[in-house]
Each structure stands twice: as C-alpha cells, then as structure tokens.
Amino acid sequence: MEEEEEAAAKVPLPDAFLHFLEANGLDPSIYTAVDSTPRFIRLKPGCDACIKEVETQLKCKLQRLQWLPAFYSLPPHVQIAASRAYKEGKIYGIDAASGAAVMALNISSGDHVLDLCAAPGAKLCMILDLLGDSGSVTGVDVARHRLAACRTMLQKYMIGDRCRLFVADGTAFSVIPSRFRSECESCVSGLEGRVDVFKGWTSRRPWKERKRANKSGTAQLVSRFQPPELIYYGQQSGVVGLTKGELFQTLSDNEIANHGYDKVLVDAECTHDGSVKHIQKFEHWGWRTLQQRVLDAERTDDLHTLQLNLLTNGFRLLKVGGSLVYSTCSLTVAQNEDVVEQFLKENRTAGLTEIDAVRNWPGKGGRIPKTWRFDPSTSQTSGLFVAKFTKVVI
Template structure:
C-alpha cells in the first residue's frame, strides 16, 4: 500500500535503508489529533466540544487526553487562547507518564522544546517540586517560556539555554544547604521579569544557539522554582563540584530524524519536500546523530540521582536511533538498568527489539511513532561501601 503523503525518493530511500515499510504512512489522514485538557477544566467538556465543533473522544488509556479529527484547528479557539487545552500527541503523553512524576519531585527535561511535555510534567507536579527545562536553541526555548506562562504552569519551572550533552546544573538546593559566604554585592535573584538585562540582550544578539563552552543562561524561573532569593553561585554550581543527589526524574526526548512523527511529516507537505532533505536527511546532520543521542542519554543519566528514573524517547522508528543507542549506553553504564513501564500493558503499543522497551506507531497505536525506554540508576559498589 502506498503512502497517502507524496513521500520523496530521498525519504523512501531513508526508509528502505532502515528497514521501514512506507505503508505505515498510508493511514496518516485517519490518525486523530490529540489534545490535553488542563486539569480542572473537565467540567467544561461540553462547551469545548461546541466551540471546536467536534466530539472530544477520551483516550481511555491516558487520562486527560482527547482525540479530535485531524482537520480541526485549535489555535483559533478561546479554549486554546485561554490556556485550557494544548496540542500533544498521545504517544508523547505516554513518555511523560512513564516517568511516574510525583508531587515534590525535581524533574529534568533535557530537550524541552517545544514545551508540551514540560507542561504535562508541571501539571503532574501539582505545584510541589520543580521542573528544569533545557534546550540548545534560543527561539525554541523562548517558545517554551511562552507556553508555560500561557498555561500558568511556570511557577515551579526554570529554563536554561544550554547544551544538553554538557549541562551540569543540579536541582535547586534545599533551603538548609550551606554554601560559602559571598560578598555583600553578590547577585541575588529577585522575581523573574520579562524585561531583559543588558547582559541578556547582549547574549541574545550574540547567538541563537548556546555555545557548548559557555555557562548556561537562565532565561526564566517561577516563584517556586528554587531561584528567587538565591545567589548566582548557588544556582550555577556544578554537579561535578558539589556533593548532591541529582534529579529524581529525567526525560531525554532526544533530537532525532522525526520520521515517526505524522504531524511533523505533514508540515513538509506544506513547506516543500526539499525542506525535508535539507533539515532532516542531509548527511551532515544524520551522520553522528546517534552519537549525539548517546551523549544526551549519558549526561541525563549522570544528572539522575541513585534510585531515580530516566525515560529515553525519540519520535523515530529506526533501530539505529533507539535500541542501538540504548544497547551502547547499557554496555557503558553498569549502574543502569532497564525497567518495565508501569501501565504499559494497557497501552496500544508493541515491544521494542530490546525487552522492556516500547514502540508506538501509526498503524498499531493511532498515534505518531515513538520509542520509549525507562532506565533506573542502581547504587554502585562505591556507593554501597
């Protein structure tokens, strides 16, 4: 069966090289769009259906998510403008749910853009704990900031412009953490303001991408994100310099070729398929992509506390970017252990090519494609001694 999308020869070649059947894209027009309803807005379901002009079909295996026809646009609705709903694929919601975020957790979203997962994490925290979002592209991270502010989910959130492969800022320090005294003139963070400092404006002009050797740039923080009232040295201390336990949960939704994302591929039908070749399939980008993914996964694991949980995911269907990356990571990290994903037996997904990993795909799941691996950190022999 041919694909409904006019896939170019270069993409068909990519699929063939990776053992992927083009027919999985033949049902793209029948895959619904998914939205997440902000908690507390359930009583408005009937009025939301009337406003959007369609039924909201509850996703039985994923609380708070609803399926709507793919042609329905939510951006013009009052519900969207007022922050009651946001678009998010159900498979992406499953990746967040796999983390088992609990109120009070300190969560790291190492590849935070475009921000929907960040919003869901904030929802699950329920105002307790913190979520730290990191991205290397400035305009993508500012979009995250816009989203968390729009949905009033930024109170426990902080956002860093930084390279996820080297990011080293630990979770917010507890209030009783004692650090060395600074000079009276040391900078103390007050409440965040949209008015940027001269230093921030200079850095914004300097580059749209965070240089890997520069100190991370804090571009947003909420009142309860562990920043207000703290000195710069308390926030920007390094994991390698301070004895800290790390983050409770880490999400590494890694950069990938997006070949499993139906929504992403639909955009190229509008932008022109030559754009796909330039942005996704160009050898200068794909060569070494698996190495980037391994570095992101490895650094996320380094920032995870002992006993914590990490989820590695991509919206690619290839083995190279998924199982192969996980295999290499496990071979290099004796304290890492793959874990079963709670609730997965009720999810419309299949097993990956490594036990305990999961795969969503358009044909099986009626979602975009997504790979999920859940990893925990065991105590090392050194820790036990």
C-alpha cells in the same frame, strides 16, 4: 496483502526514502495515514467540567483516551488555536505518544524533574501539571528562541511557579535541583537591598543590557562551552534567595548521585521521521530537503552521537534510584535501539526497566525487550520510541 501493496504504491515518496524505510524495517504505508490519524489535546487539571464547552467551541465530539488520563482525540482537520478554551489555557495540543513518554516517568509528588530537551514545551507543561503544588521542573534547551516559546506557554497556562528554564547545551548542562530555599519565609524576608541573590523573576532587563544583546546579535543556538543562561524562574522554583554561585555550583558525580534529579526526560533531537505530518511537509519543502535532513548518512551519524551524549549527561544528573526516559520521534533503529545498546554498554549503573503503564498502551514492543514503539498504524498516534532506565548502585 493486495490492499497493503496498493496503499504503498500510492505513497508519494521518493525512491531514496522508500529504501531508507525498507532498511529500517518500516512500512511506507504509515505515511498514508496523515488524514486518518487523529490529533490530540490534553485538558488542564480542574477543567473536567468544561468538556461540553470545549466541544461546542471546536464543533466536534471529543473522544476520551482510556489509556492516557486527561487526553482526548479529535478529527485531524480540527484547529484548536482559535478556540476560547485554548486561548484561556484550558487545553493544549500534545500528541498522545508524547504524553505516554511523560507518563512513563511515573512522576510522584515532590519530585525534582529535568526536561533536558524542553522545547517546544507541551511535555514540560504536562510534567508541571502532574506535579501540582510540589517539587520542581528544570527545562533546558539549546535554542534560545524555542525556549522563549516555552516560557510564553508557562505564563499562558499559569503553571510556571515551580519551574526554571535554562538556555544551555544539554550534553554539558550541570545545574542540580535547588532544594526550595525560597519556600522558607526567613530566606526571602532578608532580600531587600541585597544585590547578590536572585529576587522575584522579571522579564524586564536593564536598557543597557538589551542594547548590548541587540548590537551583538545574540546567537539563537548556544555551544557546549557557553555557561547556562537562566531565562525564567518561578517564585517556588528554588532560585529565589540563592546567589549565582549557589545556583551554578559544581558537584562531583558522587555528590550528584545523592543530590541529582529524581526524574529525567531526554526527548532527544532526531530526524522526525516518525511524525507523518512532518514527512508530508517535504512535499512542499522539496524532497531534496528530506535528503539533507533525514537520509544523509553524515547527519544520521552526528545525531546518533548527539543522542548518546544527551542520554549520558541526563543519566549523570540523575540521582541513585531515579528514573530516566529516553524518547525520539524517529522510527529508525540507529536513533533508538542502537543508542540504547551502546549506552548500556558504557554505563554500568544503568538498568533498562519495565514501563508500568505499557500493558495498557497501543503500539508494539521495540527490538530490545522493555522498550516500546508507537506509530500511526498500530497506535493511531505519531511515531515515537520510548525506553526507561533506572540508576542503581554497584
């Protein structure tokens, strides 16, 4: 007990943040764990024989995580960006808790998966790795520049063949999965000369279009009233061969129940207070910035509304029998359990379900049964809340 109090006393956090933690039942000593919490990498499928090579390049021993396939921990001070393995796309950095959120989806071969808040892209890459040569992934994000970074990752790791990316507001996005018309040669063979269908994706836009975009100063964030903008699609993503009208067709909620996504991930925007390294940055950014980004009551209320709307729309796009995982890297009740409870009250077809893999996970249960929490002190990862829903017929 004395050791815990001593650790808490050493935490260089302002009183306002300590009160915030106390109100949410959080131990401030978790923010002293930044130097002991390992960083994590995921090994790209097929690269198992490269472990020794990666260890040589990173100059450290990799520890395989027994509870999360293809994940390894390494000392927190090790930088991976300069290594050849990273540059060649054999490894990428992703926190183990985030990987657990993806695993909670129980992705199966042939699934059509929606990642509704896709940036910065590590979870998107993991989903594509798990699908392999089947199914499709649709990534959506409201920030154009962040989604462009996702596109760069897909090209770097050469895994974007079955992916499409839309710049759009996740609370209003309505594009359903394409059902692989492009896999049929007869659908693609007649494209030559037609201007009304999507052909092979290219990053090159006409000069006049680029000039107009530069002149108008295109906004980095889009509003819910702007139509989705398709900024990338792979050859097997189901886009090639479709007309614009077919791609953006509008379906009723009853039709979506039959033709929606098999799996949906809503890793919602939050205050990021569960990320110890993120909070530590405020020592340099200034604690006033922490007040504005984390503690401000109006911002927290706005985030609660946004999170609920993202979860609601993600669930609307889920087919009957499908699974949705909601996660945040916040440890607050307001952004997690409160959102889940309100969502369940407003959606009769939603059922909170057990996460199969949780019996092997570190961490602890949330305040609502069947939910799970990671944090540096109990799981040696960043903080993350995870809840899983299924859509049922009433």
